[in-house]
Amino acid sequence: MMSFPIWLPATLMAGALQAWRTAIQRRVSKELSVNAAGLVRYLYGLPFTMLLLGGYRMLFATPLPSPDPLFLLFCLGGGLAQIIATNLLIMAFAYRNFVVGTAYAKTEAVQGAILSFLLMGERLHPLAWAGIGCGVMGVMLLSTGGKRMGPMDFARALGQPAALTGIASGFFFALTAIGIRRATQEVGGNDPVLAALIVLAVTVAMQTAMQGGFLLLREPGQMGRVFRNWRVSGQVGLLSSLGSACWFTGFATAPVALVRIVGQIEVAFTLGFGHFYLGERMRRSEVVGLILVAGGVVLALMGSL
Known part of the structure; x- marks a missing residue:
């Protein structure tokens, strides 16, 4: 039996914050290289992440635990994977619009369900698997950009750079x-929220060092632009740290696949930001896709009861 009070609102809030952050980061990416735009979320997010951890400890007077040495290895692996994923997502924006680029990346729900089963033995209720299928149908419909596509057309579209990069x-x-x-x-x-914030602080520090070091070696001229864009980049960092804190809390308290399935609701926020913030037109197919995604979330929640 899964308890909703912690992971569910955290996941829903994470989806909203991530959509907001990604919308702003897309504007930053127009002025920076892919690697520089990726660095922004870690470099500017690190101070806010430390404040979150320090504030939580002061508020609840919680002592720091003593993590197992494997903790650092998993932080490093997860942090590096996120850097690669974020850079690929930014690259996807160059091929298609904001909503479609994010929709391709949302296949992570089904990929996460399979990987978490293979690597961690996490099992899902059949209703949750039905929710995954419904959600994937929704994001794939969104990925067509409003075009009418038959099965063969869709199969060919999967070979395009936008699809490959997003997947x-x-x-x-x-x-x-x-x-x-x-x-x-x-x-x-015994405090999963504290564990999530500790992992977040260590991971973001590692990511700042990895991405920053790479940028200094390969694109030193971009570093000055990263600091000159501090006003917008600071917003990206704040939203990134808050969103990641919510995601990490979800991962600490619920199975990965379940969090990612419910996290697909981010697509709804993405549509909103794409339409109102970036001025992108919302098509009928996107509305239908959104309904399918929402239905997938409902099925997943029913399967977790």
């Missing part, structure tokens, strides 16, 4: 979720 992004996001869940399990203690 690859979803795969690495799924690996990220598994790495983070395993890291929280190695923290120890």
